[in-house]
Amino acid sequence: MKSAKLIENPSSILVVVTRRIGDVLLTTPLIRSLRRAWPEARIDALVFAGTEGILAGNPDLNRVITVAERPPLREHLRFLSGLWRSYDIALSTMPSDRPTLYARVAGRHCAGLVMAGGKHQWKRRLLSRTAQFDNLDTHTVLMNLKLADLLGVPRQHEVVAAWRAADEAAVRNALPFDPEAQAYAVLHVHPMYAYKAWRREAWAEVAGWLSKQGMRIVLTGGKSADEVAYVRDLLGLLPLGTVDVAGKLNLSGVACLLSKARAYVGPDTVVTHLAAAAGTPTVALFGPSNPVKWGPWPKGYAEDRNPYRMKGTQRINNVVLLQGESGNGCVPCMEEGCDRHNASLSDCLQGLPAGSVISVLRELMNSPAFQASICSGTRREICR
DSSP, X not given: OOXXXXXXXXXXXXXXXXSOHHHHHTTHXXXXXXXXXXXXXXXXXXEETTOGGGGTTOTTOSEEEEEOSSOOHHHHHHHHHHHTTOEEEEEEOSOSHHHHHHHHHHEEEEEEEEOSSGGGHHHHHHSSEEEEOXXXXXXXXXXXXXXXXXXXXXXXXXXXXXOOHHHHHHHHHHOSSOTTTSOEEEEEOXXXXXXXXXXXXXXHHHHHHHHHTTOEEEEEOOSSHHHHHHHHHHGGGSOTTXXXXXXXXXXXXXXXXXXXXXXXXXXXSHXXXXXXXXXXOEEEEESSSOHHHHSOOOTTOOOSSOSSOSSSOEEETTEEEEEOOOTXXXXXXXXXXXXXXXXXXXHHHHTOOHHHHHHHHHHHHTSXXXXXXXXXXXXXXXXX
């Protein structure tokens, strides 16, 4: 049963999501819920500096405020002073101490997610309303939407992949072909952490198959030196004409690029979430990660239950979550690689055959829904 509204007509709302980029993106259904409920309100987001790009062009936000992950004390106190009671409602989507305090400082009314246990009781006392945080059995989108329930507003489930006209121009400048006329597939080959990585040779095999289907291959990646170098080195294994846009597009530009792609393959990373949100036929490569909590939210999925089970390869709408396998049944272990640190590899992903990915791509691209979307142009949306 939904709660009564915390305040009937708030004029200002702050959503606090001081975490990684993927966490920020997965708050967009909550933000859209707030916008639909209160279209005239000022709605801002507070995020860590460096993660704000995922919200660029988001039509549901008035402003994105950033704070350093580790600010100097004096600077932080000045920031908190400026935040004091600036909003009618402030929401913390993270159960940790800092976002809870930010919500309490910023909002005349505040709500947040709190972990079970007596040591977190002080957070319940600080906040006007709370929901219990579940880090295992509830998808992040649904976890965030519990805050909509606390406010008594209807849930909106869409993860918003947004971009601007300037991003569409950047995509055209980055590609040596017309993205409206040339079929292409996007591969995101380098996750931030090695334990989510796949083999170079497997990427080359998938790219070769896609090329034989008449698609240009486009490689995305971040701006870090390691990532740019990895993508550049991989080019030698890939079909002639493969396009490297690693480090050349911001995240909103990547969202625009993905919206026009015929297919996408990538690991558990924010770009995979963007592909799913953009409606692109998406193959998500999962190994140690928990698919119940972190599986990419499929386009058009609007149910109040988790899209994915804990184990097995699964297809929901435009997404196939392809889970690696291990002989000892440990998948998903929810650890950072087989050596238990984020620079180690995961055997379940390293052993995933390229043929399994190709088989899934063939099924996705031969589906009636996919063919209808290409013929009707339903995925050639105007960039927001």
